[in-house]
Amino acid sequence: MHAPGETVNGATNKEWRGMKPPKGRHWRSEPKVLEQLEKEDLIEWSANGVPRRKIYVDERNGKKKQDIWEYKDAQYPTYPTEKNIEMIKSIILTSSNENDLVLDCFCGSGTTLQAAQQLGRRWIGIDQSNEAIKATQKRLSEMEQDLFSVNARYQFLQSV
Numbered sequence: 001m002h003a004p005g006e007t008v009n010g011a012t013n014k015e016w017r018g019m020k021p022p023k024g025r026h027w028r029s030e031p032k033v034l035e036q037l038e039k040e041d042l043i044e045w046s047a048n049g050v051p052r053r054k055i056y057v058d059e060r061n062g063k064k065k066q067d068i069w070e071y072k073d074a075q076y077p078t079y080p081t082e083k084n085i086e087m088i089k090s091i092i093l094t095s096s097n098e099n100d101l102v103l104d105c106f107c108g109s110g111t112t113l114q115a116a117q118q119l120g121r122r123w124i125g126i127d128q129s130n131e132a133i134k135a136t137q138k139r140l141s142e143m144e145q146d147l148f149s150v151n152a153r154y155q156f157l158q159s160v
C-alpha cells in the first residue's frame with residue numbers, strides 16, 4: 001500500500017487507521033481512497049497489521065516482458081542452431097498481428113515459419129543451405145496441416 005519516497009506536504013503522508021506510512025515511504029493513495037478500498041474489501045491485512053492491496057487476476061494483463069529471456073535450447077534439435085520455438089512465438093506475438101507476413105531470410109530448420117503458421121501469420125522462409133531447406137521442408141510437412149499441399153509450397157519453392 002506504500003511506495004518509496006516521503007511526501008513532504010500532502011495527504012499521502014497522513015495517518016490512516018492510526019498508521020503513518022513507514023519512514024521514507026508514502027501511501028500509494030490518499031487516506032480517503034485507502035478507506036474506500038477497505039470498504040470495498042480490497043485490502044488484506046497481514047498477521048502483524050500490514051495492509052496489502054488485493055489484486056485479482058482479471059484486473060491485470062500480467063507482467064511486462066523483461067529484458068532478459070531464459071529459454072532452453074530445443075530439446076531434440078533437427079538442425080545445429082535450431083532455436084526454441086516458444087521464444088520465436090513470443091517474438092512473433094509481440095511484433096506482429098494475425099495475417100501479417102513474417103520473413104525469415106535465415107530460416108535454418110524453419111522454426112520461425114512453423115511458429116508463424118501456428119499463430120496465423122503468413123510467412124516466407126529463405127536459406128542458402130540445402131540442409132536447412134531439407135530440415136525446414138521436413139518440419140513443415142510434419143505439421144498437422146501439410147503445408148506443402150497448399151499455398152506454402154509456392155512460397156517455399158521460390159526460395160530453393
Ligand SMILES: C[S@@+](CC[C@H](N)C(=O)[O-])C[C@H]1O[C@@H](n2cnc3c(N)ncnc32)[C@H](O)[C@@H]1O
Nearest residue numbers: 081082083106107108109110111127128129132
Ligand atoms: C542461426 S541459423 C537459423 C536457425 C533457425 N532460426 C532455426 O531455429 O532453425 C542461421 C541460418 O542462416 C543461414 N544463412 C547464413 N547466411 C545466409 C545468407 N547470406 N543467405 C541465406 N541464408 C543464410 C544459414 O545457412 C543458417 O541456416
